[in-house]
Amino acid sequence: MARHLITSAIPYINGIKHLGNLIGSQLPADLYARYLRARGNEVLFLCATDEHGTPAELAAAKAGKPVAEYCADMWAVQAEIAQGFRLSFDHFGRSSSPQNHKLTQYFAGALAAAGLIQEVTENQVYSVADGRFLPDRYIEGTCPNCGFESARGDQCDNCTKQLDPVDLINAHSTISGSTELEMRETKHLYLRQSKLKDDLNAWISSKTDWPLLTTSIAKKWLHDGDGLQDRGITRDLDWGVPVKRGTEDWPGMEGKVFYVWFDAPIEYIACAQEWVDAGKGTDWERWWRTDKGADDVRYTQFMGKDNVPFHTLSFPATIKGSAEPWKLVDYIKSFNYLNYDGGQFSTSRGRGVFMDQALEILPADYWRWWLLSHAPESSDAEFTWETFQTDVNKDLADVLGNFVSRVTKFCRSKFSENVPVGGTWGAPEEQLIADLSTRLTAYQGHMDAMEVRKSAAELRAIWTLGNEYLQGVAPWTTFKTDPDQAAAQIRLALNLIPFYAALSAPFIPDAAAELLEAMRVPDTAWPDDVRSALTALPVGHAFSVPEVTFRKITDDERSDWAERFAGTRD
RNA sequence: GGCGCGGUAGCUCAGUUGGUUAGAGCGAUCGACUCAUAAUCGAUAGGUCGGGAGUUCAAGUCUCCCCCACGCCA
Numbered sequence: 001m002a003r004h005l006i007t008s009a010i011p012y013i014n015g016i017k018h019l020g021n022l023i024g025s026q027l028p029a030d031l032y033a034r035y036l037r038a039r040g041n042e043v044l045f046l047c048a049t050d051e052h053g054t055p056a057e058l059a060a061a062k063a064g065k066p067v068a069e070y071c072a073d074m075w076a077v078q079a080e081i082a083q084g085f086r087l088s089f090d091h092f093g094r095s096s097s098p099q100n101h102k103l104t105q106y107f108a109g110a111l112a113a114a115g116l117i118q119e120v121t122e123n124q125v126y127s128v129a130d131g132r133f134l135p136d137r138y139i140e141g142t143c144p145n146c147g148f149e150s151a152r153g154d155q156c157d158n159c160t161k162q163l164d165p166v167d168l169i170n171a172h173s174t175i176s177g178s179t180e181l182e183m184r185e186t187k188h189l190y191l192r193q194s195k196l197k198d199d200l201n202a203w204i205s206s207k208t209d210w211p212l213l214t215t216s217i218a219k220k221w222l223h224d225g226d227g228l229q230d231r232g233i234t235r236d237l238d239w240g241v242p243v244k245r246g247t248e249d250w251p252g253m254e255g256k257v258f259y260v261w262f263d264a265p266i267e268y269i270a271c272a273q274e275w276v277d278a279g280k281g282t283d284w285e286r287w288w289r290t291d292k293g294a295d296d297v298r299y300t301q302f303m304g305k306d307n308v309p310f311h312t313l314s315f316p317a318t319i320k321g322s323a324e325p326w327k328l329v330d331y332i333k334s335f336n337y338l339n340y341d342g343g344q345f346s347t348s349r350g351r352g353v354f355m356d357q358a359l360e361i362l363p364a365d366y367w368r369w370w371l372l373s374h375a376p377e378s379s380d381a382e383f384t385w386e387t388f389q390t391d392v393n394k395d396l397a398d399v400l401g402n403f404v405s406r407v408t409k410f411c412r413s414k415f416s417e418n419v420p421v422g423g424t425w426g427a428p429e430e431q432l433i434a435d436l437s438t439r440l441t442a443y444q445g446h447m448d449a450m451e452v453r454k455s456a457a458e459l460r461a462i463w464t465l466g467n468e469y470l471q472g473v474a475p476w477t478t479f480k481t482d483p484d485q486a487a488a489q490i491r492l493a494l495n496l497i498p499f500y501a502a503l504s505a506p507f508i509p510d511a512a513a514e515l516l517e518a519m520r521v522p523d524t525a526w527p528d529d530v531r532s533a534l535t536a537l538p539v540g541h542a543f544s545v546p547e548v549t550f551r552k553i554t555d556d557e558r559s560d561w562a563e564r565f566a567g568t569r570d
Numbered sequence: 571g572g573c574g575c576g577g578u579a580g581c582u583c584a585g586u587u588g589g590u591u592a593g594a595g596c597g598a599u600c601g602a603c604u605c606a607u608a609a610u611c612g613a614u615a616g617g618u619c620g621g622g623a624g625u626u627c628a629a630g631u632c633u634c635c636c637c638c639a640c641g642c643c644a
Contacts, residue, residue, distance in 0.1 A: 344640095457594075461594095467610055471602090
């Protein structure tokens with residue numbers, strides 16, 4: 001069996017993520033991780049919180065907490081919600097961990113030694129009242145061109161004219177409102193990505209099997225304008241990884257930290273160290289160092305399209321530039337955006353459903369199924385309450401849930417709560433096995449290829465085969481003239497339940513577990529062979545009729561939720 | 571303004587390297603069944619594949635122009 005390293009883009013720390021964020025990386029990554037584990041592969045699935053940068057500092061200030069405390073609290077919140085959605089991370093780390101601090105500084109040292117770090121002195125806007133340098137997005141003023149009052153430091157959103165912060169009339173800090181701004185000289189480190197352009201280009205060009213979305217974004221950044229630009233990797237902030245060259249101080253860089261986009265991807269590696277230090281694993285290097293056993297690892301990253309440039313270029317530049325045998329990503333699966341009811345999900349405006357709210361109103365499996373079966377793979381996708389209600393009711397309650405219900409209840413009323421004896425298989429059963437085998441092969445093919453929507457459609461078709469079979473052989477009719485034959489039919493149908501549970505677990509793990517429990521099957525292997533899987537339950541095996549596995553979403557609930565989540569989050 | 575992803579049945583989407591009557595699910599209509607969460611199963615209807623021009627024996631599928639929507643950027 002193969003070894004798979006899987007990472008999901010790490011969510012930013014400042015608040016709870018919405019469903020669009022969830023389906024953009026963590027959820028499909030979890031689907032893949034669960035599937036590969038079920039198929040017997042060795043999997044290391046990592047995620048973490050991305051904690052550094054100005055937004056975290058501001059959010060902490062707004063919450064009235066020291067930033068370290070705020071981040072620790074929010075990490076705990078996000079970890080709990082991730083658990084609520086059954087995201088099966090082997091470790092959920094933090095980019096602020098000591099391991100990441102050390103490793104980030106280590107990479108900076110290696111890049112410097114390779115001649116890929118350049119020290120640049122530049123002028124930036126400094127806010128005396130805030131006591132800090134201000135990124136362009138935190139400076140506003142009146143546009144000298146059109147008079148728009150909320151023009152940002154880098155451009156006017158009204159007339160689109162490109163601006164310099166010094167051009168603005170009445171320029172002020174959006175943090176404090178202070179107009180006491182001045183230009184100050186400051187020194188920063190730049191990663192000379194341009195020197196790695198050819199190497200990165202050749203590498204990206206060799207990835208012909210990557211999603212178009214991934215490679216097209218990468219190539220745009222490589223070739224647009226003057227090509228790949230050198231990138232500042234330090235900031236004048238307090239909260240972050242202190243700038244060091246390995247373990248040594250970096251003269252002239254005192255009091256500065258690495259830019260969040262430099263240290264965040266390195267957390268993928270540091271997270272594996274955290275995983276070991278937490279006592280969950282024994283050797284992280286065999287996942288990350290190709291000279292120490294990671295050469296047979298297949299590394300897959302999941303992310304939304306906004307993260308693609310950093311994962312196709314910036315982070316690979318860090319890895320390649322270090323000239324050390326770190327594991328490079330083998331496959332990048334990227335996703336478009338999920339829209340909410342005709343518009344965008346909006347964290348700032350509280351528009352749409354957020355992860356904590358979703359779990360308050362429905363079990364995780366409902367969301368997992370709908371989001372995955374509508375994953376925005378080829379283009380942006382649309383969430384509406386109408387489709388959510390009809391799809392979930394139809395797929396989960398009517399097709400799968402009701403199948404389990406009709407089979408177990410029929411058996412209980414005509415036979416008992418034990419797998420009945422008697423009868424033999426004939427043509428309909430052979431046909432069912434053939435059909436299931438065909439679809440199982442297709443399902444596995446789509447899952448292997450990370451074709452999420454197609455996988456969901458195939459799984460649903462497998463569920464439907466059970467209903468088709470029952471409708472065809474009609475055990476309720478057979479029973480009147482040939483109870484033994486009806487027993488054979490319902491025995492087969494009962495066996496379909498654990499079979500479905502095994503195949504469905506990557507999508508709907510809780511429901512799958514409930515079905516196995518009801519059927520009194522302690523554990524189930526992936527059904528490589530359909531025929532043997534459908535004879536797994538021994539005659540006389542006791543089971544119980546499960547509770548309603550999926551209740552339906554009512555019209556009242558749908559309209560209530562549509563109203564509740566349309567506006568502002570309180 | 572530049573760039574990017576799209577524009578396929580009422581809705582959500584599939585459509586490999588151009589090749590027979592363009593597919594699926596939902597919804598709709600009709601029928602079957604009655605074991606089941608008023609569930610299920612079957613059948614039928616529904617599309618000038620955004621518009622136009624071109625290449626070709628043949629284009630949803632390639633080329634050019636235009637329109638629309640969304641996103642990114644300067």
